[in-house]
Amino acid sequence: MGKSGGLITNMIRTLRFHHGEITQQELADRVGVTRQTVNAIEANKYSPSLEVAFRIARVFGVPLDQVFQYDGDA
Amino acid sequence: MSFQEKSLWLLFVSLIGIFGCYFAVVIPAKAVDVMPWHIGLFIGLVVLLVLIQILGSIAVAIASKLSGSTAGRHDTDERDGLIGLKSTRNGSYVLAVGVFLSLSLALIIKGNFAFTHLLLGFWVLAQLVEIGSQLFLYRRSA
Numbered sequence: 001m002g003k004s005g006g007l008i009t010n011m012i013r014t015l016r017f018h019h020g021e022i023t024q025q026e027l028a029d030r031v032g033v034t035r036q037t038v039n040a041i042e043a044n045k046y047s048p049s050l051e052v053a054f055r056i057a058r059v060f061g062v063p064l065d066q067v068f069q070y071d072g073d074a
Numbered sequence: 075m076s077f078q079e080k081s082l083w084l085l086f087v088s089l090i091g092i093f094g095c096y097f098a099v100v101i102p103a104k105a106v107d108v109m110p111w112h113i114g115l116f117i118g119l120v121v122l123l124v125l126i127q128i129l130g131s132i133a134v135a136i137a138s139k140l141s142g143s144t145a146g147r148h149d150t151d152e153r154d155g156l157i158g159l160k161s162t163r164n165g166s167y168v169l170a171v172g173v174f175l176s177l178s179l180a181l182i183i184k185g186n187f188a189f190t191h192l193l194l195g196f197w198v199l200a201q202l203v204e205i206g207s208q209l210f211l212y213r214r215s216a
Binding site for chain 2: 046048
C-alpha cells in the first residue's frame with residue numbers, strides 16, 4: 001500500500017522542528033489527511049500520493065525534493 | 075489505536091462471536107435442507123449483530139472523544155481508501171473460492187443445507203479476511 005520498500009525517505013520530522021515544532025496533527029489538518037497518515041509518511045511506512053506530497057511541501061514552503069528524496073539507483 | 079481500528083476490531087470480534095454461535099448450533103444438526111428454525115436463528119443473530127455494532131460504535135466514539143483521539147478535522151484520507159481497496163480485494167478472493175466450492179458442492183450433495191452453509195461460511199470468512207487485512211495494513215503502516 002503505497003509502500004516504497006524504504007527507497008523514498010523524507011525530512012518531515014526535521015522540517016516540523018524548523019517550523020516551530022508543529023505537531024503531526026497540525027500538519028495533518030493543514031494537508032488534509034489524518035494524523036495517522038502523517039505519522040506513517042514520517043516513519044517511511046507509507047508513500048503519499050503526488051498531490052499530498054506537494055501539499056506537505058507547500059505547508060513548509062519548500063520545493064518537493066527538500067521534503068522527499070528518492071534513494072533508488074534507477 | 076485510531077477510531078477506525080477500534081471499530082474494525084469490534085466488527086471482527088462480533089462477527090466471530092455471532093457466526094461462531096450460529097455455526098456451533100446449526101452444523102451439528104446435520105440437516106439435509108435448511109429448516110425454518112435455522113432461518114429464525116440466523117435473523118435473530120443478525121439483528122443482535124446490528125445491535126452490537128450500533129451500541130459498540132457509540133461506545134467507541136464516546137471513548138475516542140474522551141481520549142481526544144478524534145481531534146483531527148479529517149476522519150479518512152487516501153491511505154484509508156487504499157487500505158479499504160486492498161482489503162476488499164483480499165476478501166473478494168476468498169468469496170470467489172467460496173462461491174466456486176459451494177456450487178461444486180451443490181452438484182454433489184443432496185439438499186440445500188450444505189450449499190447454503192458453505193456459502194455463508196465463506197462469506198463470513200471473506201468478511202473476516204477483509205477486516206483482518208485492514209487491521210494488518212493499519213498496523214503495518216501505523
